[in-house]
Amino acid sequence: MTYYVPRGGLPSQTDLTTERSVFTESYAVIPRRTMTDIVTSFLPFWEGMRMWIIARPLSGFSETFSQYIVEVQPGGGSDKPELDPGAEAVLFVTTGELELTIDGEQHTMTDGGYAFLPPGARWTLHNRGDEVAGFHWIRKSYQHVDGVEAPEAFVTNEKEVAPTPMPDTDGAWATTRFVDLADMRHDMHCTIVTFQPGGVIPFPETHVMEHGLYVLQGKAMYLLNRDWVEVEAGDFMWLRAFCPQACYAGGPGPFRYLLYKDVNRHAPLTGYLR
Template sequence: MSDRTYWATHGGHPPQTDLLTDRALFREAYAVIPRGTQRDIVASVLPFWEHTRLWVLARPLTGFAETFSQYMVEVSPGGGSDRPEEDPDAEAVLFLLEGTLDLTLDGQSHRLTDGGYAFLAPGADWSVHNHEESPARFMWIRKRYQEVAGLDRPTSFVTSDRDIEPTPMPDTEGRWATTRFVDPADLRHDMHVTVVTFQPGGIIPFAETHVMEHGLYVLEGQAVYRLNEDWVEVQEGDFMWLRAFCPQACYAGGPKPFRYLLYKDVNRHAPLTLGGHARG
């Protein structure tokens, strides 16, 4: 579907004439990091990455995300890394928003363009480089893999949002659909990263309240999103974090489809000790 678009920050810095008023929110049950906060002054860099900067949208932190980290990454021409990940137990998803990125994954070469999706299994051998003349920008979602005795680790793969047709939610007449890159019944996977699409006027018609932790990055469009007891306006480029059991709902009110990249932890027992993992 060639009409899909993906918003990416270009950094920069607002003029001194701008007002401070913004939509940024940090609450006990959720956070909203609007696109206007992703400026040069809050960018980060990583070891062993050349000509690359990133914005950290979520990281494990007391009172914040517990299961994952999420970055908006910008790789300038000639940039990249042959040593991108230092944690051998980290699994990841790369989702390309803009530009072109050359990925080498377990000895195989892949060229990612906008909408490109790569699942990197824990322990995967991978590297990325930008060989083009304009920056490449992508989402990088990381999670520490939770082993289960008797289950194999998942395997890496590369695909694209443009090559997968969204699956409509039942009884929604196609107004609410999910693009799934992994079979939900594949218990090797302990996280899902999907694309959720609402057509204008589409809704989540009840307050979802469940055990999954969420990271939502808005790819396209506008909506009013219910976060705990608040209704918050969000648009493409905004990021939302929802802790487990935070009530959520949505009303897609803009003229375009409302689409977001969704992270959630799945398919594992709830830990019986705070900060630990349950035994199988």
């Protein structure tokens, strides 16, 4: 598998300033060229790390999740990575090797590694290797439901999960799902969507779920509300609820993205429920 990984740096003084960055009332696009050194952030209780925050809850926009692209130097990591006991998370490794410990059980994660961490999980993360490691960290405030227990932690790898072809597409459009769609314990899905060259979403999807889409590989034309936007590996799209979307995969290789969406819960009527 191939995953785009930002490396930072700073554009030359002779480069054009014009880019594809846009923030509208219904969607945002953060192109990969904007992932420079000067827009990185840091966190307490971490060593040898920096991150690009590409999504965070904003009133009136996408309200349910945050997403970071994290870079961890050799010897870096944290024994206290998550400070919010109500936060659940998905980690997806794109490069290097990371040692994840959940409630005392150790897991080695390499590229394609995927971990779900329920609220209240006790976990640590370290780079014990000799190369820089990178991963996506998607966080959501878990919505508890009386009579439905919270899901347990698990660790897997994309290579161990067979993609599910979408009906009537002959495999041109497939989704790698890490959680059973019928499992009501989960209130978010983080999947990998793959389009073969020429594959399409053949209608403008319009739905209540918010989306974060990070392009792992390839390029495409993506419909965001009324605008067709060209996107490529390393770009991030942030879609408000009900924002119409569709795409054409441009080739020559597959077009793949890491997708977040909120699922399986009532629409809160008195503010977002914790």
